[in-house]
Amino acid sequence: MDLSYGKEYEEFREEVRDFLGANWPPGGDKDRYPTKEETCQFRDDATAKGYLRRSIPKQYGGSEQPPDEIRGAILREEFTRARAPMDPPGIGTMMLVPTLLDRGEAWQKEKFVPPTTRGDINWCQGYSEPGSGSDLASLKTRGELVGDEWVINGQKIWTSGATNADYMFCLVRTEPDAPKHAGISYLLIDMNQEGMDVRPLKQMTGGSDFNEVFLTDVRTPKDWIVGKRGEGWLVSRTTLKHERNSIGAAAQSSAMFQGILHLAKSTSSGGRPNIEDPSIRQRLAEIEGYVRAHEYSGYRQMTRNARNEDPGIIQMMNKLNSTNISHMVSKLALDLLGDDGLLDPTSTSRAGYRPSDNRSWITQYMYSLGIAVAGGTANIQRNVIGERGLGLPRDSAANRSA
């Protein structure tokens, strides 16, 4: 075991620090928000150095670096420390780009990868339907080839970010006579067209990040398909794998823990700082046990992946681990908030109460449940761990419907 990164890597870290010191924040000005142009320029400069868009080929605007988990980790650490932006956040960079690079045609990569990675176009993910959530492969939205175009009819739901999206990557049933999983295709669809009806859904948090999308005779060119007809399920599996990794990142758990520790130090109850309450200290230390365990599991996976070895059952646990930690943190947060836990997090009114700085924790208290459900529920994760990790048999109901 050797937890140092080694000389070569420490030199790399120095180089990254120097770059960040010289380039972020733009003009060295810490007191204002950088402009969009400055952020774009920074990302392009960082890409030229080989720090961003690392897995993306040069011809598609990337820096095409050999896979190196450790350089990746150092970059994450240093960029986070400098509060510098990495890839534009969003489902496009996280899920669509890796999928296209894996399965797309050259022209598709050329057309979509560069603007997506630059943050110039936004995507939404059209998978879930009212009748098809965990049992996603039962989806019913139909796609028929009419001349040179797919004509799509149906309904998607829980589509995050659909109001801002330029395009949707969408699972559509194109082969109605084929068995369930083999009848699905992966289509790319322009959101700006007639027949695309996006209706925001109000979440329990009060916000509206996700939407219903009704598709009525929506059209997309014949070749805007990723993979072949009927291969959509397999193509989407590549994407889901990327989603699990990103949601499961141990780094998020650590950041969440730092947040809750800060909250415990900065709030008090009955005149005593919460951090001095023995029961709060116990809970914090218990959560830290989980968080550290998650972090070290991340190192272990990184080590195995770097050697092209299978990390084993541990990598199936990332999402459930994150979910469990985020439940614990959220519950503790509500206790730390005390009376502030009565507040409506979306309200801007100050009537009667001093405005709380900590309302975002109330949103987080609810959002942790969204995390538990989105991208495969906790029960579905348990199925995967039980079946693929522990070698237990598949669900008989799931078998029947397949």
Place this chain on the structure above:
Amino acid sequence: MNFDISEEQELLQDTIRQFMANECPTTHLREVFESETGFDATLWKGMAELGLVGLHLDDEYGGAGLEIIDLALVAESLGYGGAPGPFLGHVLAGLAIQLAGSDAQKQTWLPSLATGDAIGTVALGEVGGGWQPEEWTLAAGSTLSGVKLNVPYASIAEVIVVGVEGGGLVLVEKGASGVEIQPIEGVDRARRIDAVTFESTPCEALPEGAAQSGRVRDAALVLLAADAFGSGSRLVDMSVAYAKTREQFGVTIEHFQAVKHQLANMAVELEPSRGLFWYAAHAFDHVQDESQRAAALAKAHISDRVMQIARDSVEAHGGIGFTWECDVQLWFKRSMFNRAFLGTPSVHRERAAQMGGW
């Protein structure tokens, strides 16, 4: 960056698993468990021949000169195998003498501890849960008086390393005057404990005792965490195996999703925590300013998680799980030992909180 164990270390673990499967199948473990002394000299000799009991001692004294991570991996495998006997107290006594002893003391004790010909143990606990060096109360000069509790296998030890007032450590030899050893009816009969009363007993201070006793405690926490992890793996494996054989409603119970999820939850509580004891063990030798806190967190977390896994295992086995006859109870009790010995999880969580500057 390499957060993994080496091939040699994996090989060592395989060897121990094989050794335990051959020399101490659960039928045999049960015999030792039910025996008068809880000690099997043949098994001990076998462990010593494999080099397990002096692994961490310097080469010049007949040890293998390895690190706490290696010892922890041994502890994990022994926990998986449910190994009965004085391993824990013995390796800690050797560590204490190596870290805090004079050359003469090392010369006297380490060679025979390294081969396992002499068994050593540590007397840390006191009445009312005083496990930590700063809680020790026995006054020691050239003689020692007072009571130490929960001392592993004191009755067969040639040498006892005793924690005394001010966090110091002293040696008491077998047969020294004024020593009275009373067995305590412990719940884990695979690891026996005694109460030891000293009455003007001649003793010899380890010169660096006060400086090193915290280190010995930290190593103990790491080894308990590692043993707990191994125990947890065994419990998960037993429960999965049982689910694959027990039939109800015309199918093996592994087919019921509730069972599958119960088993998946047990695995998720356990598996990620492996890195906690790895890191704590690694830190002991390589990141000393973090090692105290890492040891405290690892012991608190893993021993606590595994205790719950043991409870879940009983449930997963149904009625048979509640019997003396079912092997689950052996690891259930091992888990109780690992959780309580050297202080419960809450003790070490509070210590972690203090060390974190909270």
